[in-house]
Amino acid sequence: NVSRPSATSGADELFGGLLAPGFDRRTCLSRYQSPHYYKHSPYAPSPHLLQKLRDYEARHRKCGPGTPLYAKSVDHLRSGSSSSTEDDECNYVVWIPYNGLGNRMLSLLSTFLYALLTGRVLLVQSTDDFTDLFCEPFPGGTWALPPDFPVADMSRLGARSNESYGNLLDDKKISNDLAKATAQSVPPYVYLHLAHDLRRSDRRFYCNDDQLVLAKVNWLLLQNDFYFVPALYDMAEFEGELRRLFPAMESVAHLLGRYLFHPSNSVWGMITRYYHSYLAQAEERIGVQIRMFSWASIPVDDMYDQIMACSRQEHILPDVDGDEANTTSAAANGSSKSKAILIASLRAEYYERIKSTYYEHAAEGGGGVGVFQPSHEEKQTMGQRSHNQKALAEIYLLSFSDVLLTTGISTFGYMSSSLAGLRPTMLMIAKDHKVPETPCVRAMSMEPCFHMTPDVKCHGKEVNKEELSRHVKECEDVPKGMKWI
Ligand code: GDP
Incomplete structure (x- = not known):
């Protein structure tokens, strides 16, 4: 209860439906109390965004760690066999922390939006310095990647890694030629190196046709330190949906930030x-x-x-x-x-x-x-x-x-x-x-x-x-x- 003198009284506890009800308040006080502290809430979430968030939460509950579908996808990954999103009901993007906290929050927020747009489940590699910062954002499940995740030592991943999208393209292990791409089998996971030292071929992540290829990959591991939302608008695959989600374009980080981040x-x-x-x-x-x-x-x-x-x-x-x-x-x-x-x-x-x-x-x-x-x-x-x-x-x-x-x-x-x-x-x-x-x-x-x-x-x-x-x-x-x- 924050009936304090200068916290805004009567503020909408769930930010106009942005936040789902039903969490245990005690585990994450900020989730319910922060709306009383903000002085400005210039944009209400669109009904389409609210629907998309509720759909996402249902997907996370169905596919998140601890569920049979998660276990099945991880088995696939462990077996190392080529697979495709058609074989798996659930697809994932794993976010790897990198750089300072502001960079991390912006790249995590962008990755969450990417998960919303591509029907994936967002999981976060919890390094020791990234724990006890934020509450779990999704009801009924965790976003923390379990420690037994089969891709070992993810901190070694970088621009030179063989599994990076850029290197897979350069080595012709994956094709972004759409005619070939529909028939090709893709690796069980692809590493997306989008940090500031990315290479020319890594930049192909920002191309529409390459997104159609990446859509076939069951597991994407993503490392970056940027707010890459503006580049998502530049892809025909996402542009229309983004406009429906955010009729006011300057509201993306505002709304998703308030949705996703709740201090521990x-x-x-x-x-x-x-x-x-x-x-x-x-x-x-x-x-x-x-x-x-x-x-x-x-x-x-x-x-x-x-x-x-x-x-x-x-x-x-x-x-x-x-x-x-x-x-x-x-x-x-x-x-x-x-x-x-x-x-x-x-x-x-x-x-x-x-x-x-x-x-x-x-x-x-x-x-x-x-x-x-x-x-x-x-x-x-x-x-x-x-x-x-x-x-x-x-x-x-x-x-x-x-x-x-x-x-x-x-x-x-x-x-x-x-x-x-x-x-x-x-x-x-x-x-x-x-x-x-x-x-x-x-x-x-x-x-x-x-x-x-x-x-x-x-x-x-x-x-x-x-x-x-x-x-x-x-x-x-x-x-x-x-x-x-
Ligand atoms: P950026 O480098 O300014 O883009 O911001 P980042 O948050 O990505 O990285 C800077 C890091 O330096 C922060 O995450 C903090 O660890 C530290 N830092 C920078 N400015 C401040 C500050 O004003 N207060 C505190 N407590 N830490 C800061």
């Missing part, structure tokens, strides 16, 4: 303790995510100046009294609302500076300003569960903001904005370690950016490119990245 009770405890101790009392919460990439680093002073210049330009942080440069924005902003500024960053310096600013100067309009930072881990650490739990807690705390200022290119920031249902203002990234001329931009949509374009020549049926170009734009923060608006 341990992480939810961190989130709610922090929220009620520091943020709940404020009338407005401003989330600020500051990410300094080593390949684009600038001095702390310069970054602080960039944040302040952006804030003045977009009226994000409260202006301070006596700052002449701010008089115009102060007039536009002048209110006496109490505000909480939540800083998420690996470093403490920005928090220290922003906190000092509001200690040394009064905010215009006189409202109280609190500045808070839950952690400063100093550096990104791989493979450590407690580090990932803090990151997840902060992604969620940011997503409960009224206003968001995030860092461009950062998937951590993308995920908070999509969950929040907000188009963030994004800090631009330094080029050649020089402060960018434009400090920040307002995002065109709350959809994350796909950091690469598939850039592959495909054969076969194409989507209407003119229609496509109206909705797909180059990302504000990543040249050559694709984004839906």
Whole structure:
């Protein structure tokens, strides 16, 4: 029960039917409580999406680990014999975690959508650092891949693996010529290497005809670190269905993120303790995510100046009294609302500076300003569960903001904005370690950016490119990245 002062009372517990009822509340408190914390829910799920999710849940119950159909498919795989989806009632896509938490959440979400579109069951390889982060999302079954899964040592899979789709094509062990493909027998599993170091032939995953071939494969193992949803719209096989599922194109990650991700009770405890101790009392919460990439680093002073210049330009942080440069924005902003500024960053310096600013100067309009930072881990650490739990807690705390200022290119920031249902203002990234001329931009949509374009020549049926170009734009923060608006 969260009848707390600033959690939205009366919020729809199941997000307008997005979430299925019938879970044991105690096992996953966030599932029922998080709707009270979000400040924006701009898109309701379409009836078609709701139907598709309920169908998916039924499929997962029928085919998931522990069921006779799962055992049968695994037997097939263990025997190593060529098979085809026609022999098996259930087909699977196994997601292999890779890279930081934001990357993982975006690629997992994309893989779930791929499973929805292709009638597969999504299973997740649970590495130690990826456990006790999220609750089970599907009623009556687990998404965790059982440890006795017959493909041994999946962490060895990479661009060079013989079982990768690209290498299978290059070695002529599988054909994407549709005339041959219908008759050919395909391997029991194919590894899809879609991470940033993918090769040219791996990119064929993004072609319509290749999808028709992959549809014959019983088990797909997929590793990537991108939000690849925008490329799914570019395949005739999926485009129409995607439009029916998401009439508002910028709602994909927003709705699927809220459907799929529910912080575990341990992480939810961190989130709610922090929220009620520091943020709940404020009338407005401003989330600020500051990410300094080593390949684009600038001095702390310069970054602080960039944040302040952006804030003045977009009226994000409260202006301070006596700052002449701010008089115009102060007039536009002048209110006496109490505000909480939540800083998420690996470093403490920005928090220290922003906190000092509001200690040394009064905010215009006189409202109280609190500045808070839950952690400063100093550096990104791989493979450590407690580090990932803090990151997840902060992604969620940011997503409960009224206003968001995030860092461009950062998937951590993308995920908070999509969950929040907000188009963030994004800090631009330094080029050649020089402060960018434009400090920040307002995002065109709350959809994350796909950091690469598939850039592959495909054969076969194409989507209407003119229609496509109206909705797909180059990302504000990543040249050559694709984004839906
Ligand atoms: P990206 O690299 O910004 O796209 O985001 P990722 O989430 O994929 O990877 C960055 C990782 O660094 C996170 O998952 C965290 O482990 C860590 N990290 C980066 N920024 C923060 C932060 O503000 N707070 C916390 N707790 N961890 C962070």
